[in-house]
Amino acid sequence: MKYNQLFVKERSRSAKNRIALSTLYLGDGSLERGLIDSIDYNLKRNENLHVTVLLDCLRGTRGVAQEKSSTTLLKAIADRAVVFLYHTPKLTGMVKRLLPERTNEIVGLQHMKLYIFDDSVLISGANLSDSYFVDRQDRYVLFENCKDLADFFCNLINAVGECSFLLNSDGSVTLHPNCSVHPYEGRFAEYRDLLRSRIGKVIGALQTQQASAQCSSSDTLLYPLVQMGLFGYHEEYELLKRLLSSKDSTTSITMASGYFNCIKEYEQLIFSEGKYSMDIVTAAPKANGFFGAAGPSGYVPSMYSWVCERILQMKEKYARNDVNLYEYHRDGWTFHAKGLWVDTPAQTATLVGSSNFGYRSVHRDLEAQILLVTSNERLRSQLKDERRRLFDFASLLDGAALRRADHHIPVVVRVSLHALQNPNVAENTIMGLLPVGLLVGKALMDNVARRAGPAQVVRTSATLGTVSSLRSRRRISSGVGQNPFEREQMLQRLGGTSIRRSHAQIERDNKLLQESLMNENWVAVYRYPGIRFAVLLARAKLLQTVASVLYLPYSSYQYVVGHADATFFYSTAALAVLAPVALAVFSRYLNRLIGVIAMNESNDFVRVGYLTFWGARKNKK
CATH class of the missing domain: 3.30.870.10 (Endonuclease Chain A)
Structure with missing residues (x-):
C-alpha cells in the first residue's frame, strides 16, 4: 500500500x-x-x-x-x-x-x-x-x-x-x-x-x-495496548509473556521484526516453555536499514546476524524443531515490518504497531500497539494473506545460510556481543554501556582519520629511466640547460656519485615523483586482512589502559578505608603499572605491519602503506 x-x-x-x-x-x-x-x-x-x-x-x-x-x-x-x-x-x-x-x-x-x-x-x-x-x-x-x-x-x-x-x-x-x-x-x-x-x-x-x-457479540475485538516501560506501563510485555509461554500445540505464531533481538525473557519463554510452532521473519543483511552505513553503524547488520546465529543455537539446544527462522530479501528494498500473528483452530489474532520486542521497546521507548482478535473467516483469510506476502520474499535461514559472505560476523563484533551476553551482565547495563562505547568509538575513529598520513611512493627498477626522463622534461619546460662538463653531470655519466650531494638529489627526485604521480590510479595488490580488527584492538587496549590508571585512586581509597582486601589493591595497582608498558610494546609492534601494497596501472611504481598504532593505514617508505 x-x-x-x-x-x-x-x-x-x-x-x-x-x-x-x-x-x-x-x-x-x-x-x-x-x-x-x-x-x-x-x-x-x-x-x-x-x-x-x-x-x-x-x-x-x-x-x-x-x-x-x-x-x-x-x-x-x-x-x-x-x-x-x-x-x-x-x-x-x-x-x-x-x-x-x-x-x-x-x-x-x-x-x-x-x-x-x-x-x-x-x-x-x-x-x-x-x-x-x-x-x-x-x-x-x-x-x-x-x-x-x-x-x-x-x-x-x-x-x-x-x-x-x-x-x-x-x-x-x-x-x-x-x-x-x-x-x-x-x-x-x-x-x-x-x-x-x-x-x-x-x-x-x-x-x-x-x-x-454493553457486552458486544461482535466476531472481531480490538484492544489498544500501551508499552511505556520507563513510566510503568507494560501492557504488551504482560500479553507476550502469557502468549509465548503457551502450551497449546495447536497454536501457530509468526513474529516479524526488521531488527529482531527480543529480550532474553521472551527467548527463554519461546524455547524452554512454549509448545506451539513458530516462524520468525527478520531482515537479511542487505535488507537491513543500516547495510553499508559508515562508522560503527556499519556493524549493525552483522550484529543481527549474530543474533540469528544464537537463535539457531537455542533451537538446537532445546530441540525446538518447530521454530523456524526466515530472512527477508528483496532487491532494492529494506525490511521494516513488525508484528505478531497467532492462529488457533477457532480464532486469529494479530498485534500491529511500533514495537520491535527488544529491550528498548520494552523498557525505554514509547510504543503503541493494537491487538486484533477475530473469528470472522473473511478477515482471518485476509490476515493470512498479509502474512503470506512477507514470505514471498523470505527464505529459510539455517546454518548453511549463515556461512554465506553477507552473514560474516567480524571477530570484534562476536567478541563484544559474547561479552555483553554474559549472564552476569544485566540488559539494562548493556544499554548503558552501548552509548558510551559508541561515543568512544566515534572519537577514536575521528582520531584515526586525523592521523592518516599523505601517500608516498617507492620506485621499482623499471622507473630508473623514467626519473631521468621526468628531470629532462622539467629542464625543457623551465628553459634551463645543464653544463655537461660540470662535476655532477660527469659523475652521473661515469657511474660515480657524490656523497655530499646524494641526499639532496634523492629529496629532489622524490619531490618530483610526488608531483608527477599525484593523479595516478593505484590498484591494491595486497591488504592486511586484519586491519579492522587491529583498529578495534588498538582502541580497546587504549581504553583498558586509561580505565586501569583511572581506577587506581578509587581502589586505593577502598583499601585504606578497609572496604577492599590487599589482594584486590595489589592486583589493580599492578594492572595500572603494567597496562601502559604493554600499551607501548603493543604500539611499537603495530607500526611494523604493512597495511596495503598498491601499484600504479603501468606497474612502474609501488606504494607501501604501514599501519600506525591506531590500525589505520599510513602510506610511506
Whole structure:
C-alpha cells in the first residue's frame, strides 16, 4: 500500500475535524513536503480543522543546522498546528552533551506510529519518510470509522505532548506550559510521575468507558495496548509473556521484526516453555536499514546476524524443531515490518504497531500497539494473506545460510556481543554501556582519520629511466640547460656519485615523483586482512589502559578505608603499572605491519602503506 499517495496525503487534504500524526520523525524529501503542503492546504480552507503532530525531539531536530530536519518542514504550519517534541528523560547531563546525534537515540525515543484522520486510525511501524513511501516493506492496518479508538489515541498523543516541547513558527522550541518538570534538566522521578499520571488518566478513561459499555457479540475485538516501560506501563510485555509461554500445540505464531533481538525473557519463554510452532521473519543483511552505513553503524547488520546465529543455537539446544527462522530479501528494498500473528483452530489474532520486542521497546521507548482478535473467516483469510506476502520474499535461514559472505560476523563484533551476553551482565547495563562505547568509538575513529598520513611512493627498477626522463622534461619546460662538463653531470655519466650531494638529489627526485604521480590510479595488490580488527584492538587496549590508571585512586581509597582486601589493591595497582608498558610494546609492534601494497596501472611504481598504532593505514617508505 503506497500510503503516501492512497491514504495519508489524500486524507490530509480531506479531513474535516482533526488530524493527529505520531511518528518518530518526518523526512525532508519531496514526498514529505507534499504531505505538509496537503495539510497546509486543508488548514487554509477549513477553520475547524485541528492538527496535532507528535515527534521525537532528538530525531525531529536532527539536521536542523543544515535546514534538513523534521522541524524545518513543520515550522511552516506551526502557527496553526500543534507540534509536540518528546524528549526522553534518560538523556541528560554530560551524556546528552557528548553523545553524537546519530547515537543518542539508543537511550530512548518516542516510537509510536499513529496516523489519525477524523475517526479513522492508520496504525503502522513506518515513519513518514520517503524510504517508507517507496522501497521499504512495512505494515499498515486501517481502522475506518472507529471513533472510540481514534479518541483514545488522540488523548494519548496529547498526554505525551503536554509533557514535551512545542515547535514555534520560527523553528525554535519551548517547553509546553502544562509541563511543570523539564524533561532533561528536572528530576527524573518527578518527570516520570508527571507523565505517568497523565497517561494513567487516558487509560483509566478508556477502561471506565469499556466497563459501562454493553457486552458486544461482535466476531472481531480490538484492544489498544500501551508499552511505556520507563513510566510503568507494560501492557504488551504482560500479553507476550502469557502468549509465548503457551502450551497449546495447536497454536501457530509468526513474529516479524526488521531488527529482531527480543529480550532474553521472551527467548527463554519461546524455547524452554512454549509448545506451539513458530516462524520468525527478520531482515537479511542487505535488507537491513543500516547495510553499508559508515562508522560503527556499519556493524549493525552483522550484529543481527549474530543474533540469528544464537537463535539457531537455542533451537538446537532445546530441540525446538518447530521454530523456524526466515530472512527477508528483496532487491532494492529494506525490511521494516513488525508484528505478531497467532492462529488457533477457532480464532486469529494479530498485534500491529511500533514495537520491535527488544529491550528498548520494552523498557525505554514509547510504543503503541493494537491487538486484533477475530473469528470472522473473511478477515482471518485476509490476515493470512498479509502474512503470506512477507514470505514471498523470505527464505529459510539455517546454518548453511549463515556461512554465506553477507552473514560474516567480524571477530570484534562476536567478541563484544559474547561479552555483553554474559549472564552476569544485566540488559539494562548493556544499554548503558552501548552509548558510551559508541561515543568512544566515534572519537577514536575521528582520531584515526586525523592521523592518516599523505601517500608516498617507492620506485621499482623499471622507473630508473623514467626519473631521468621526468628531470629532462622539467629542464625543457623551465628553459634551463645543464653544463655537461660540470662535476655532477660527469659523475652521473661515469657511474660515480657524490656523497655530499646524494641526499639532496634523492629529496629532489622524490619531490618530483610526488608531483608527477599525484593523479595516478593505484590498484591494491595486497591488504592486511586484519586491519579492522587491529583498529578495534588498538582502541580497546587504549581504553583498558586509561580505565586501569583511572581506577587506581578509587581502589586505593577502598583499601585504606578497609572496604577492599590487599589482594584486590595489589592486583589493580599492578594492572595500572603494567597496562601502559604493554600499551607501548603493543604500539611499537603495530607500526611494523604493512597495511596495503598498491601499484600504479603501468606497474612502474609501488606504494607501501604501514599501519600506525591506531590500525589505520599510513602510506610511506
